Amino acid sequence: MRVLGVDPGLTRCGLGVVDGGLGIRAHLVEVGVVRTPATAEVAERLCAVSDGIDAWLDRTRPEAVAVEKVFSQANMRTVMGTAQAGAVAIVLAARRGLPVGLYTPSEVKAAVTGSGRADKAQVSFMITRLLGLTEAPRPADAADALALALCHLWRGPALARFRSAAPGGPTR
Known part of the structure:
Protein backbone atom coordinates (compact mmCIF):
# COMPACT_ATOMS: atom_id res chain seq x y z
CA MET A 1 0.00 0.00 0.00
CA ARG A 2 1.21 3.51 -0.76
CA VAL A 3 0.38 6.18 1.83
CA LEU A 4 0.81 9.95 1.73
CA GLY A 5 1.40 11.43 5.18
CA VAL A 6 0.54 15.09 5.71
CA ASP A 7 1.88 17.10 8.64
CA PRO A 8 -0.33 20.16 8.12
CA GLY A 9 0.88 23.70 8.48
CA LEU A 10 0.68 27.01 6.69
CA THR A 11 4.36 27.90 6.81
CA ARG A 12 5.61 24.35 6.26
CA CYS A 13 3.31 21.49 5.32
CA GLY A 14 5.27 18.25 5.58
CA LEU A 15 4.58 15.57 2.97
CA GLY A 16 5.91 12.04 2.89
CA VAL A 17 5.04 8.97 0.86
CA VAL A 18 5.89 5.40 1.83
CA ASP A 19 5.17 2.01 0.31
CA GLY A 20 4.73 -1.11 2.39
CA GLY A 21 2.32 -3.60 3.84
CA LEU A 22 1.94 -6.56 6.14
CA GLY A 23 5.19 -8.49 6.06
CA ILE A 24 6.72 -6.01 3.62
CA ARG A 25 9.34 -3.56 4.82
CA ALA A 26 8.25 0.02 4.29
CA HIS A 27 10.34 2.16 2.00
CA LEU A 28 10.51 5.82 1.16
CA VAL A 29 8.96 7.02 -2.08
CA GLU A 30 9.30 10.78 -1.61
CA VAL A 31 9.54 13.35 1.18
CA GLY A 32 9.44 17.14 1.31
CA VAL A 33 7.54 20.22 2.37
CA VAL A 34 5.26 22.79 0.81
CA ARG A 35 6.32 26.22 2.04
CA THR A 36 4.38 29.45 2.07
CA PRO A 37 5.52 32.91 3.16
CA ALA A 38 4.19 34.05 6.52
CA THR A 39 3.56 37.48 4.99
CA ALA A 40 1.03 36.18 2.44
CA GLU A 41 -2.72 36.24 3.04
CA VAL A 42 -4.26 33.07 4.47
CA ALA A 43 -6.30 32.38 1.32
CA GLU A 44 -3.17 32.62 -0.84
CA ARG A 45 -1.27 30.33 1.51
CA LEU A 46 -4.07 27.75 1.55
CA CYS A 47 -4.16 27.79 -2.25
CA ALA A 48 -0.41 27.16 -2.34
CA VAL A 49 -0.75 24.28 0.14
CA SER A 50 -3.63 22.88 -1.93
CA ASP A 51 -1.65 23.13 -5.17
CA GLY A 52 1.34 21.47 -3.53
CA ILE A 53 -0.62 18.56 -2.08
CA ASP A 54 -2.54 18.14 -5.33
CA ALA A 55 0.73 17.88 -7.26
CA TRP A 56 1.98 15.24 -4.79
CA LEU A 57 -1.25 13.27 -5.18
CA ASP A 58 -0.86 13.35 -8.97
CA ARG A 59 2.82 12.43 -8.92
CA THR A 60 2.92 9.77 -6.20
CA ARG A 61 -0.56 8.21 -6.59
CA PRO A 62 -1.14 7.10 -2.97
CA GLU A 63 -3.85 4.63 -2.02
CA ALA A 64 -4.54 6.42 1.28
CA VAL A 65 -3.77 9.69 3.03
CA ALA A 66 -2.86 10.13 6.71
CA VAL A 67 -3.29 13.56 8.29
CA GLU A 68 -2.33 14.73 11.75
CA LYS A 69 -5.30 15.61 13.95
CA VAL A 70 -5.17 19.11 15.32
CA PHE A 71 -4.68 19.24 19.04
CA SER A 72 -5.09 22.14 21.42
CA GLN A 73 -2.24 24.59 21.62
CA ALA A 74 -1.86 27.89 23.42
CA ASN A 75 -1.42 29.76 20.13
CA MET A 76 -4.88 29.91 18.52
CA ARG A 77 -3.48 31.34 15.28
CA THR A 78 -1.21 28.32 14.87
CA VAL A 79 -4.07 25.93 15.63
CA MET A 80 -6.29 27.59 13.04
CA GLY A 81 -3.64 27.49 10.32
CA THR A 82 -2.85 23.87 11.07
CA ALA A 83 -6.53 22.92 11.03
CA GLN A 84 -7.11 24.76 7.76
CA ALA A 85 -4.14 23.11 6.05
CA GLY A 86 -5.26 19.72 7.36
CA ALA A 87 -8.77 20.30 6.02
CA VAL A 88 -7.32 21.09 2.59
CA ALA A 89 -5.52 17.72 2.57
CA ILE A 90 -8.66 15.88 3.69
CA VAL A 91 -10.82 17.48 1.00
CA LEU A 92 -8.28 16.79 -1.76
CA ALA A 93 -8.07 13.13 -0.73
CA ALA A 94 -11.85 12.79 -0.42
CA ARG A 95 -12.38 14.26 -3.90
CA ARG A 96 -10.17 11.48 -5.26
CA GLY A 97 -12.01 8.83 -3.28
CA LEU A 98 -8.96 8.09 -1.14
CA PRO A 99 -9.42 6.87 2.43
CA VAL A 100 -8.17 9.34 5.03
CA GLY A 101 -6.75 8.40 8.40
CA LEU A 102 -6.57 11.01 11.15
CA TYR A 103 -4.04 10.47 13.92
CA THR A 104 -3.05 12.43 17.00
CA PRO A 105 0.62 13.23 17.54
CA SER A 106 0.67 10.73 20.44
CA GLU A 107 -0.72 7.94 18.24
CA VAL A 108 1.91 8.61 15.60
CA LYS A 109 4.75 8.74 18.12
CA ALA A 110 3.58 5.49 19.72
CA ALA A 111 3.36 3.79 16.32
CA VAL A 112 6.91 4.63 15.27
CA THR A 113 8.79 4.78 18.59
CA GLY A 114 6.71 2.74 21.02
CA SER A 115 6.08 5.80 23.19
CA GLY A 116 3.39 8.43 22.74
CA ARG A 117 5.65 10.87 24.60
CA ALA A 118 8.65 10.60 22.26
CA ASP A 119 10.32 13.84 21.26
CA LYS A 120 10.98 14.99 17.70
CA ALA A 121 14.56 13.68 17.78
CA GLN A 122 13.36 10.18 18.72
CA VAL A 123 10.72 10.21 15.97
CA SER A 124 13.27 11.38 13.43
CA PHE A 125 15.76 8.71 14.54
CA MET A 126 13.18 5.94 14.22
CA ILE A 127 11.97 7.15 10.81
CA THR A 128 15.58 7.06 9.62
CA ARG A 129 16.03 3.51 10.95
CA LEU A 130 12.65 2.14 9.87
CA LEU A 131 13.02 3.40 6.31
CA GLY A 132 16.73 2.59 6.04
CA LEU A 133 17.70 6.18 5.29
CA THR A 134 21.27 7.44 5.49
CA GLU A 135 20.19 10.65 7.22
CA ALA A 136 17.12 12.02 8.94
CA PRO A 137 14.58 13.86 6.78
CA ARG A 138 14.67 17.62 7.29
CA PRO A 139 12.90 19.71 8.37
CA ALA A 140 11.06 17.96 11.20
CA ASP A 141 7.76 18.48 9.35
CA ALA A 142 9.01 16.11 6.64
CA ALA A 143 9.95 13.44 9.20
CA ASP A 144 6.57 13.88 10.89
CA ALA A 145 4.80 13.35 7.55
CA CYS A 151 1.36 5.00 11.32
CA HIS A 152 -1.42 4.64 8.76
CA LEU A 153 0.38 1.87 6.91
CA TRP A 154 0.52 -0.14 10.13
CA ARG A 155 -2.72 0.89 11.84
CA GLY A 156 -5.04 1.94 9.03
CA PRO A 157 -6.07 -1.52 7.81
CA ALA A 158 -6.86 -2.70 11.34
CA LEU A 159 -8.89 0.42 12.09
CA ALA A 160 -10.85 -0.06 8.87
CA ARG A 161 -11.69 -3.64 9.90
CA PHE A 162 -12.84 -2.45 13.33
CA ARG A 163 -15.08 0.20 11.77
CA SER A 164 -16.59 -2.33 9.37
CA ALA A 165 -17.34 -4.72 12.22
CA ALA A 166 -19.01 -2.03 14.34
CA PRO A 167 -22.80 -1.91 14.52
CA GLY A 168 -24.05 0.10 11.57
CA GLY A 169 -21.05 -0.78 9.40
CA PRO A 170 -18.29 1.46 8.15
CA THR A 171 -18.41 5.20 8.62
CA ARG A 172 -16.55 7.81 6.71
Missing part, protein backbone atom coordinates in the same frame (compact mmCIF):
# COMPACT_ATOMS: atom_id res chain seq x y z
CA LEU A 146 6.68 10.08 7.07
CA ALA A 147 5.76 9.05 10.62
CA LEU A 148 2.09 9.71 9.81
CA ALA A 149 2.35 7.62 6.65
CA LEU A 150 3.95 4.74 8.56
Whole structure:
Protein backbone atom coordinates (compact mmCIF):
# COMPACT_ATOMS: atom_id res chain seq x y z
CA MET A 1 0.00 0.00 0.00
CA ARG A 2 1.21 3.51 -0.76
CA VAL A 3 0.38 6.18 1.83
CA LEU A 4 0.81 9.95 1.73
CA GLY A 5 1.40 11.43 5.18
CA VAL A 6 0.54 15.09 5.71
CA ASP A 7 1.88 17.10 8.64
CA PRO A 8 -0.33 20.16 8.12
CA GLY A 9 0.88 23.70 8.48
CA LEU A 10 0.68 27.01 6.69
CA THR A 11 4.36 27.90 6.81
CA ARG A 12 5.61 24.35 6.26
CA CYS A 13 3.31 21.49 5.32
CA GLY A 14 5.27 18.25 5.58
CA LEU A 15 4.58 15.57 2.97
CA GLY A 16 5.91 12.04 2.89
CA VAL A 17 5.04 8.97 0.86
CA VAL A 18 5.89 5.40 1.83
CA ASP A 19 5.17 2.01 0.31
CA GLY A 20 4.73 -1.11 2.39
CA GLY A 21 2.32 -3.60 3.84
CA LEU A 22 1.94 -6.56 6.14
CA GLY A 23 5.19 -8.49 6.06
CA ILE A 24 6.72 -6.01 3.62
CA ARG A 25 9.34 -3.56 4.82
CA ALA A 26 8.25 0.02 4.29
CA HIS A 27 10.34 2.16 2.00
CA LEU A 28 10.51 5.82 1.16
CA VAL A 29 8.96 7.02 -2.08
CA GLU A 30 9.30 10.78 -1.61
CA VAL A 31 9.54 13.35 1.18
CA GLY A 32 9.44 17.14 1.31
CA VAL A 33 7.54 20.22 2.37
CA VAL A 34 5.26 22.79 0.81
CA ARG A 35 6.32 26.22 2.04
CA THR A 36 4.38 29.45 2.07
CA PRO A 37 5.52 32.91 3.16
CA ALA A 38 4.19 34.05 6.52
CA THR A 39 3.56 37.48 4.99
CA ALA A 40 1.03 36.18 2.44
CA GLU A 41 -2.72 36.24 3.04
CA VAL A 42 -4.26 33.07 4.47
CA ALA A 43 -6.30 32.38 1.32
CA GLU A 44 -3.17 32.62 -0.84
CA ARG A 45 -1.27 30.33 1.51
CA LEU A 46 -4.07 27.75 1.55
CA CYS A 47 -4.16 27.79 -2.25
CA ALA A 48 -0.41 27.16 -2.34
CA VAL A 49 -0.75 24.28 0.14
CA SER A 50 -3.63 22.88 -1.93
CA ASP A 51 -1.65 23.13 -5.17
CA GLY A 52 1.34 21.47 -3.53
CA ILE A 53 -0.62 18.56 -2.08
CA ASP A 54 -2.54 18.14 -5.33
CA ALA A 55 0.73 17.88 -7.26
CA TRP A 56 1.98 15.24 -4.79
CA LEU A 57 -1.25 13.27 -5.18
CA ASP A 58 -0.86 13.35 -8.97
CA ARG A 59 2.82 12.43 -8.92
CA THR A 60 2.92 9.77 -6.20
CA ARG A 61 -0.56 8.21 -6.59
CA PRO A 62 -1.14 7.10 -2.97
CA GLU A 63 -3.85 4.63 -2.02
CA ALA A 64 -4.54 6.42 1.28
CA VAL A 65 -3.77 9.69 3.03
CA ALA A 66 -2.86 10.13 6.71
CA VAL A 67 -3.29 13.56 8.29
CA GLU A 68 -2.33 14.73 11.75
CA LYS A 69 -5.30 15.61 13.95
CA VAL A 70 -5.17 19.11 15.32
CA PHE A 71 -4.68 19.24 19.04
CA SER A 72 -5.09 22.14 21.42
CA GLN A 73 -2.24 24.59 21.62
CA ALA A 74 -1.86 27.89 23.42
CA ASN A 75 -1.42 29.76 20.13
CA MET A 76 -4.88 29.91 18.52
CA ARG A 77 -3.48 31.34 15.28
CA THR A 78 -1.21 28.32 14.87
CA VAL A 79 -4.07 25.93 15.63
CA MET A 80 -6.29 27.59 13.04
CA GLY A 81 -3.64 27.49 10.32
CA THR A 82 -2.85 23.87 11.07
CA ALA A 83 -6.53 22.92 11.03
CA GLN A 84 -7.11 24.76 7.76
CA ALA A 85 -4.14 23.11 6.05
CA GLY A 86 -5.26 19.72 7.36
CA ALA A 87 -8.77 20.30 6.02
CA VAL A 88 -7.32 21.09 2.59
CA ALA A 89 -5.52 17.72 2.57
CA ILE A 90 -8.66 15.88 3.69
CA VAL A 91 -10.82 17.48 1.00
CA LEU A 92 -8.28 16.79 -1.76
CA ALA A 93 -8.07 13.13 -0.73
CA ALA A 94 -11.85 12.79 -0.42
CA ARG A 95 -12.38 14.26 -3.90
CA ARG A 96 -10.17 11.48 -5.26
CA GLY A 97 -12.01 8.83 -3.28
CA LEU A 98 -8.96 8.09 -1.14
CA PRO A 99 -9.42 6.87 2.43
CA VAL A 100 -8.17 9.34 5.03
CA GLY A 101 -6.75 8.40 8.40
CA LEU A 102 -6.57 11.01 11.15
CA TYR A 103 -4.04 10.47 13.92
CA THR A 104 -3.05 12.43 17.00
CA PRO A 105 0.62 13.23 17.54
CA SER A 106 0.67 10.73 20.44
CA GLU A 107 -0.72 7.94 18.24
CA VAL A 108 1.91 8.61 15.60
CA LYS A 109 4.75 8.74 18.12
CA ALA A 110 3.58 5.49 19.72
CA ALA A 111 3.36 3.79 16.32
CA VAL A 112 6.91 4.63 15.27
CA THR A 113 8.79 4.78 18.59
CA GLY A 114 6.71 2.74 21.02
CA SER A 115 6.08 5.80 23.19
CA GLY A 116 3.39 8.43 22.74
CA ARG A 117 5.65 10.87 24.60
CA ALA A 118 8.65 10.60 22.26
CA ASP A 119 10.32 13.84 21.26
CA LYS A 120 10.98 14.99 17.70
CA ALA A 121 14.56 13.68 17.78
CA GLN A 122 13.36 10.18 18.72
CA VAL A 123 10.72 10.21 15.97
CA SER A 124 13.27 11.38 13.43
CA PHE A 125 15.76 8.71 14.54
CA MET A 126 13.18 5.94 14.22
CA ILE A 127 11.97 7.15 10.81
CA THR A 128 15.58 7.06 9.62
CA ARG A 129 16.03 3.51 10.95
CA LEU A 130 12.65 2.14 9.87
CA LEU A 131 13.02 3.40 6.31
CA GLY A 132 16.73 2.59 6.04
CA LEU A 133 17.70 6.18 5.29
CA THR A 134 21.27 7.44 5.49
CA GLU A 135 20.19 10.65 7.22
CA ALA A 136 17.12 12.02 8.94
CA PRO A 137 14.58 13.86 6.78
CA ARG A 138 14.67 17.62 7.29
CA PRO A 139 12.90 19.71 8.37
CA ALA A 140 11.06 17.96 11.20
CA ASP A 141 7.76 18.48 9.35
CA ALA A 142 9.01 16.11 6.64
CA ALA A 143 9.95 13.44 9.20
CA ASP A 144 6.57 13.88 10.89
CA ALA A 145 4.80 13.35 7.55
CA LEU A 146 6.68 10.08 7.07
CA ALA A 147 5.76 9.05 10.62
CA LEU A 148 2.09 9.71 9.81
CA ALA A 149 2.35 7.62 6.65
CA LEU A 150 3.95 4.74 8.56
CA CYS A 151 1.36 5.00 11.32
CA HIS A 152 -1.42 4.64 8.76
CA LEU A 153 0.38 1.87 6.91
CA TRP A 154 0.52 -0.14 10.13
CA ARG A 155 -2.72 0.89 11.84
CA GLY A 156 -5.04 1.94 9.03
CA PRO A 157 -6.07 -1.52 7.81
CA ALA A 158 -6.86 -2.70 11.34
CA LEU A 159 -8.89 0.42 12.09
CA ALA A 160 -10.85 -0.06 8.87
CA ARG A 161 -11.69 -3.64 9.90
CA PHE A 162 -12.84 -2.45 13.33
CA ARG A 163 -15.08 0.20 11.77
CA SER A 164 -16.59 -2.33 9.37
CA ALA A 165 -17.34 -4.72 12.22
CA ALA A 166 -19.01 -2.03 14.34
CA PRO A 167 -22.80 -1.91 14.52
CA GLY A 168 -24.05 0.10 11.57
CA GLY A 169 -21.05 -0.78 9.40
CA PRO A 170 -18.29 1.46 8.15
CA THR A 171 -18.41 5.20 8.62
CA ARG A 172 -16.55 7.81 6.71
